[in-house]
Amino acid sequence: xxxxxxxxxxxxxxxxxxxxxxxxxxxxxxxxxxxxxxxxxxxxxxxxxxxxxxxxxxxxxxxxxxxxxxxxxxxxxxxxxxxxxxxxxxxxxxxxxxxxxxxxxxxxxxxxxxxxxxxxxxxxxxxxxxxxxxxxxxxxxxxxxxxxxxxxxxxxxxxxxxxxxxxxxxxxxxxxxxxxxxxxxxxxxxxxxxxxxxxxxxxxxxxxxxxxxxxxxxxxxxxxxxxxxxxxxxxxxxxxxxxxxxxxxxxxxxxxxxxxxxxxxxxxxxxxxxxxxxxxxxxxxxxxxxxxxxxxxxxxxxxxxxxxxxxxxxxxxxxxxxxxxxxxxxxxxxxxxxxxx
Amino acid sequence: xxxxxxxxxxxxxxxxxxxxxxxxxxxxxxxxxxxxxxxxxxxxxxxxxxxxxxxxxxxxxxxxxxxxxxxxxxxxxxxxxxxxxxxxxxxxxxxxxxxxxxxxxxxxxxxxxxxxxxxxxxxxxxxxxxxxxxxxxxxxxxxxxxxxxxxxxxxxxxxxxxxxxxxxxxxxxxxxxxxxxxxxxxxxxxxxxxxxxxxxxxxxxxxxxxxxxxxxxxxxxxxxxxxxxxxxxxxxxxxxxxxxxxxxxxxxxxxxxxxxxxxxxxxxxxxxxxxxxxxxxxxxxxxxxxxxxxxxxxxxxxxxxxxxxxxxxxxxxxxxxxxxxxxxxxxxxxxxxxxxx
Numbered sequence: 001x002x003x004x005x006x007x008x009x010x011x012x013x014x015x016x017x018x019x020x021x022x023x024x025x026x027x028x029x030x031x032x033x034x035x036x037x038x039x040x041x042x043x044x045x046x047x048x049x050x051x052x053x054x055x056x057x058x059x060x061x062x063x064x065x066x067x068x069x070x071x072x073x074x075x076x077x078x079x080x081x082x083x084x085x086x087x088x089x090x091x092x093x094x095x096x097x098x099x100x101x102x103x104x105x106x107x108x109x110x111x112x113x114x115x116x117x118x119x120x121x122x123x124x125x126x127x128x129x130x131x132x133x134x135x136x137x138x139x140x141x142x143x144x145x146x147x148x149x150x151x152x153x154x155x156x157x158x159x160x161x162x163x164x165x166x167x168x169x170x171x172x173x174x175x176x177x178x179x180x181x182x183x184x185x186x187x188x189x190x191x192x193x194x195x196x197x198x199x200x201x202x203x204x205x206x207x208x209x210x211x212x213x214x215x216x217x218x219x220x221x222x223x224x225x226x227x228x229x230x231x232x233x234x235x236x237x238x239x240x241x242x243x244x245x246x247x248x249x250x251x252x253x254x255x256x257x258x259x260x261x262x263x264x265x266x267x268x269x270x271x272x273x274x275x276x277x278x279x280x281x282x283x284x285x286x287x288x289x290x291x292x293x294x295x296x297x298x299x300x301x302x303x304x305x306x307x308x309x310x311x312x313x314x315x316x317x318x319x320x321x322x323x324x325x326x327x328x329x330x331x332x333x334x335x336x337x338x339x340x341x
Numbered sequence: 342x343x344x345x346x347x348x349x350x351x352x353x354x355x356x357x358x359x360x361x362x363x364x365x366x367x368x369x370x371x372x373x374x375x376x377x378x379x380x381x382x383x384x385x386x387x388x389x390x391x392x393x394x395x396x397x398x399x400x401x402x403x404x405x406x407x408x409x410x411x412x413x414x415x416x417x418x419x420x421x422x423x424x425x426x427x428x429x430x431x432x433x434x435x436x437x438x439x440x441x442x443x444x445x446x447x448x449x450x451x452x453x454x455x456x457x458x459x460x461x462x463x464x465x466x467x468x469x470x471x472x473x474x475x476x477x478x479x480x481x482x483x484x485x486x487x488x489x490x491x492x493x494x495x496x497x498x499x500x501x502x503x504x505x506x507x508x509x510x511x512x513x514x515x516x517x518x519x520x521x522x523x524x525x526x527x528x529x530x531x532x533x534x535x536x537x538x539x540x541x542x543x544x545x546x547x548x549x550x551x552x553x554x555x556x557x558x559x560x561x562x563x564x565x566x567x568x569x570x571x572x573x574x575x576x577x578x579x580x581x582x583x584x585x586x587x588x589x590x591x592x593x594x595x596x597x598x599x600x601x602x603x604x605x606x607x608x609x610x611x612x613x614x615x616x617x618x619x620x621x622x623x624x625x626x627x628x629x630x631x632x633x634x635x636x637x638x639x640x641x642x643x644x645x646x647x648x649x650x651x652x653x654x655x656x657x658x659x660x661x662x663x664x665x666x667x668x669x670x671x672x673x674x675x676x677x678x679x680x681x682x
Binding site for chain 2: 015036037038039040042043046064172173174175180181215217218254255256257258259261262264265266268269270271273274275
């Protein structure tokens with residue numbers, strides 16, 4: 001019996017999760033919900049994905065030749081799990097509907113942690129989400145930070161983290177969002193919310209984060225500065241990262257590449273769907289270890305990094321895989337994660 | 342017997358032409374030539390494309406684990422046709438090698454017209470390239486202009502063209518090129534070179550072009566203002582464009598999309614390789630006709646638009662297809678050109 005998955009919200013995250021669900025042999029995508037009949041709705045129809053819309057809005061879609069399969073409530077009522085990929089805050093408002101129909105729900109990081117029973121990151125706390133009804137996959141930046149931190153915590157032991165985030169200003173498709181010529185302190189008063197968000201998953205460390213937004217659409221980039229529980233060597237850090245799925249170290253001197261645009265170009269050249277990079281990119285040359293201090297630079301593809309975590313979260317809430325390792329392997333093999341050059 | 346094709350230069354255009362050749366049943370890609378062992382060389386090896394390098398540089402590649410199949414001269418000597426996709430000006434310097442080995446060559450628009458016997462655009466003058474030895478595919482902007490102009494000239498008759506070009510500042514992969522916060526007159530003195538370049542293919546019209554460069558990597562956009570030989574209706578113009586392969590009209594009100602970034606997003610969502618759009622995009626809502634005057638806006642994906650023209654040029658010089666129509670149909674079907682939403 002395949003898990004029946006509905007995706008509510010077919011934007012940047014929703015459309016990627018929908019495509020990923022289609023590639024899982026233990027899941028069935030029963031439909032996606034969309035409120036606006038824009039080009040993404042056309043793409044869903046083109047891909048023969050059943051489209052569900054708000055009650056009363058059917059005409060707006062059908063006038064444009066977009067076939068509607070039913071209302072969003074009908075979609076939810078037929079699902080085992082709904083992935084809520086609606087804009088920040090809308091997920092919380094949708095929860096009532098999920099409760100009403102007794103459907104398990106995966107929320108995104110734009111929602112407050114209390115929308116769910118557990119905040120989730122596959123490499124950190126898969127077990128905590130097993131069998132739960134409401135799980136929140138943390139945001140892209142938090143997911144990127146947690147991948148690195150949980151890995152070093154597991155292999156070496158982590159005490160303290162200072163992470164400085166250079167955020168992309170907007171997603172590639174966003175035509176009206178900036179900044180276009182500014183570096184925006186986001187927020188000006190430290191810390192940024194990311195540190196607190198990390199603590200919802202990885203508890204008991206001392207963490208401070210700060211963020212600025214810059215004019216690019218291609219990936220977030222983080223300066224990561226850590227204090228370990230013990231002295232370690234650079235080899236210890238490399239070994240921890242290289243043993244970890246979903247972390248990809250990039251050797252800039254071998255590839256002659258030192259920018260997010262070149263990393264994205266490799267993804268384009270290799271034929272990755274939408275040039276997506278769900279892996280955390282750690283810049284190998286940047287990794288510097290000094291006693292118990294570790295510093296490095298990493299980049300996060302904001303559109304893609306949470307997609308495999310959503311797939312794992314579906315497996316965790318339905319208990320169809322009882323270990324993180326089994327789910328992660330299944331997800332990564334189906335999505336081609338970790339194969340690079 | 343398949344035509345043996347070599348691609349000299351494996352950058353933005355070369356890697357796309359190589360991938361396109363691999364999809365043709367009447368061509369064989371015998372290898373690509375690359376001078377720098379950067380990430381694109383890794384991609385070629387990953388795709389199992391034989392890599393040829395300058396004599397004496399084999400070690401630079403082999404030190405990085407990149408298998409080299411031979412020297413560039415060896416590659417050229419075995420080819421029936423070489424597509425020269427080296428940087429502007431280098432093609433002309435390479436010509437001697439092609440002449441020495443009696444290999445037919447397709448040059449790109451960065452070269453001066455006199456590098457070749459004929460400047461080429463598939464919709465305009467396929468016949469003139471039949472059986473020639475040296476053909477130059479005009480640049481991306483010129484190709485975009487020629488697609489529209491030759492179409493309206495064929496169906497209605499064209500007298501005069503004024504085209505104002507808003508150029509992308511750099512390609513997505515270019516990490517050091519701008520402008521990043523400026524509109525650059527390119528050049529300040531009119532006309533820009535594009536008009537003269539159009540005349541190398543479509544002779545006898547009155548044309549003036551001008552260009553500015555702006556901070557984006559996503560497509561060139563043209564204001565096209567034309568005087569026809571006769572009065573025409575908007576329907577006449579729509580009919581001409583809709584009958585023409587490689588021109589795609591985009592209805593911004595239906596799609597709720599009015600930017601290059603959204604058009605590129607559709608290409609990403611539909612799984613187009615590297616999000617390439619080899620079609621000329623004409624913005625349907627912008628088409629305005631007033632007697633013998635036609636104005637509209639069009640967008641050109643600078644990385645992709647010349648790729649099908651290079652494939653057609655290979656067929657023309659080898660005479661394996663004797664008509665433009667046959668070659669264009671073959672190219673477009675193999676590359677999925679013209680299928681959209």
